[in-house]
Amino acid sequence: MARYLEIAAELRAAIISGEYPIGSVLPSEGDLVARYGVARGTVRQAVAQLEQDGVVATRQGARRVVLGSAPTQSFHEMQSFSMWAVSQGHVPSARVLKCEPGKATEQEAAMLRVPPGEPLVRLERVRLLDGRPTMVERTLYAGVVAELLLAMDLTSGSITEQLTAQGHVYAHAEHSIDAMAAGVLDAELLGVRRGNPLLRLRRLTTSPTGVPLEWSDDRYRQDAVTITVRNSMSVNTLMRLSPALA
């Protein structure tokens, strides 16, 4: 592991342990240089990590202030229902409604940002948390990922996990979040009344090189999840859009 990541981890641990309580200040860069025996650049890389995660606040000329300990977030937990469920102490499962190869329609092609007619796989599942219907998932898989999918066990495990094991890495995702009313079909699948609120999360995921891998439309029962986002002046990935543009 890189030295700056080790230092960042040590500082995180010190914050969690209470050595640097919320509201207190971190040692100066000079102090940390002396303590860890590294160059200033390395210390700055370490604290930049903490700043990016919203753990500390930085102002030129003043010591860094501790905002809170790092959230237990992870890109992969956000990406995968299974991993998230497990991390929350729940047992995830799935009921497959549809899994079929096909060719991209005009609309699907636009969402996946591929040419119309491209081969893809359409997957629809009801996702369960401890046996209770929680989310309806409609996913389109593109390219290589699509082919691998047809050989997988879709009811139990995490597709993401199986894809990662085979070297297909998800690197970027763009999520659109809104509220909607349950239609007849969704209501029945989730065991709620028609018209009840659902939280909809649509997502385009791409590889490290920007190649679209999947597009997903996930609809959660109103009481099933809350999404949280942190942003700050320096790190900001959050937008509010009019539906017309979304």
Place this chain on the structure above:
Amino acid sequence: MARYLEIAAELRAAIISGEYPIGSVLPSEGDLVARYGVARGTVRQAVAQLEQDGVVATRQGARRVVLGSAPTQSFHEMQSFSMWAVSQGHVPSARVLKCEPGKATEQEAAMLRVPPGEPLVRLERVRLLDGRPTMVERTLYAGVVAELLLAMDLTSGSITEQLTAQGHVYAHAEHSIDAMAAGVLDAELLGVRRGNPLLRLRRLTTSPTGVPLEWSDDRYRQDAVTITVRNSMSVNTLMRLSPALA
């Protein structure tokens, strides 16, 4: 402006202009060093900006790939309904339902992360977009910000803007997003039916030093907004929580 920001801006402009189309590769760090006549560290600071915004993807050993042009996002647009509305070409306004000073109840203190009994201001407004009710906003303002608020014009402008003008800077925010059904009151205020879906966005905003400034509960008509979030393996501020923990 710092040199690395100038370089980042130039690269952004070049991407938008089509000089570096989506999917193409950026010049190597060495090329950029030569072109701009700066040290490699400066070039790396510039491209790190682009990476953080999801504009380019980086892999060790390979040229950087262009993912897309920068979104027109801004921290302040996310923070302020007014600024966002204007940027979307709409006319924002507000109807003040309540604006009164008070002392923090047990529950309010916990949300704002201040001691119970702290002075605060409670503000409730219906926010309108081009005259149409769009969102119900319930905000608690703490400390210094609270005092300033009572002297402001609350119907027209942006509170955030007025506060910024007086040197009170919002620096960090944590948002919780979920779906809910409209109650009798919210339904009437927004002109929708009781039970209709609303998108709820709760937010704690703090100063650069981590001091809580405001807590807000915003409820949008189901068709009024979509929230979008970008995340990646390297930059991730997104979490999915069980409601019990939220």
Place this chain on the structure above:
DNA sequence: CAGTGGTCTAGACCACCTT
């Protein structure tokens, strides 16, 4: 194997904050 990005060093000057 050459090119490229990832990490690290050592030192410099400046802008801003605190006292």
Place this chain on the structure above:
DNA sequence: AGGTGGTCTAGACCACTGA
């Protein structure tokens, strides 16, 4: 005025990618 973070330079070595 002294301390602190922000920026920048110049050079080094390593790990990974791709032809």
